[in-house]
Amino acid sequence: MVKKGFYISGALVILFFVLSGLFVQKQPPNVLFICIDDLRPDLKCYGNTEVRSPNLDALAAESSLFTRHYVTQPTCGASRFSLLTGRRPRTPIHLTNEAIEREISGKPRSEIPETFVDHFRQSGYYTVGIGKISHSPDGYVYGYEEPRSNQLELPHSWDEMLLDAGKWITGWNAFFAYADGTNRQTHKGEVKPYESAKVPDEGYPDGLSAQLAVTKLNELAKKSQPFFLSVGFFKPHLPFNAPQKYWDLYDESKLSLTPSPDLPTDVNPASLHNSGEFNSYKAGDENASLTKPVSDAYARKLRHAYYAGVSYTDAQVGKVLDELKRLKLDKNTIVVVWSDHGWHLGDYRVWGKHTIFERAVRSVLMVKVPQTAGGQQRDEIVSSIDIYPTLLELCSLKPVGNLDGQSFVRLLKKKKAPAWENVAYSYFNRGVSLRTDRYRFTKYFRKQEPIVELYDHQVDPNENHNVAKERPEVVEKLTPLWAKGNTGVYQ
Structure with missing residues (x-):
């Protein structure tokens, strides 16, 4: 009788652990979404061996690394609007940094597009934002030199929206911070576009954001509720501090310079710009313009400064990922690292974003999914608007029907490339640009000729030669596909 009871008890114990294991497996995955401002794919994992990015490289080794990820608009606020809503731009305001403020903030829920953060929140997730996720550095609507308002950019998305602005007091001051507690605004622009200071990581705002994220992870680990935590780092955005x-x-003396020091052939300067944002740092050693490039020595200095910012942010990302692992949350947390656009580091004599060339619209994207084989490089073309439906599918949430993007979950799960349409569209400067597997085809709605540009990436990966006039048959073939992405934003 005792033996029989023993067997029954043992069976119950085994059943308990089996059911417990099943229960754990059914827990919804958490999401850690890391946004990095102005980060072009200059990381070692993307092939740039000059850059020191050990933490992001280690994450890439466990993730699906997308080598051809494109944003829809190469400016901060507009790019993030499309990311968060899963939609291409359809009106001129969608091309500006005011897109989120004008289209979402302060409006009734019934009148706004639902962001994926809002969708997660409505689906039972506890949502926390730290730093620059939408457009403003702390998620609130106010001007560069104004006190912080109480108006959230994404009023329905966050359970908590946080930033430790430290001695800089406001988010915008922190965004343009110098180590002594000043910022670009207090100096009226009379500052250099870079700074190196003998301070700890917390001597600049991104160190404070990493610290805050670590603290918040410890709080979230104690909740039974699944979480969506987004952390937005400022660097390597200007100033390169x-x-x-x-x-x-x-x-610095060994850093490479751009393979595209001059304007592309047969391209109107209207397709580019004179680096206005960069030149707003008036104490810089040299100004940049399309007619006169900066010296090689200054170009190396600026590249050095940008790379230092990349390495600084890499270290902050590492702190957050290390804490996620220490808390054993990594076993059930999807990790996404995304950048809102690329950046011209002197390419075509431009220092900045705000073009629809490859350098400005191609950016970093890596996705780590627990219990899914990582360490794979994906060369398929994906767009930032594809992230919304992908996250919903990964977390088994109800799909949203009015999105422009498509889920790329099948690319995460299959090493052998499944059927996939290699197409992405980008919009800016009165132009619409189509990226296919081989070509970039751009058409502008303007008077300055030429209005059509074609780059053959098979022979010209740096987009130095516009061959539209030489390849009219390709232009004709691509025009209908380009037209599919013309949302009428310029009409």
């Missing part, structure tokens, strides 16, 4: 130790990682 970082602690001295990250500058010390580089030998």
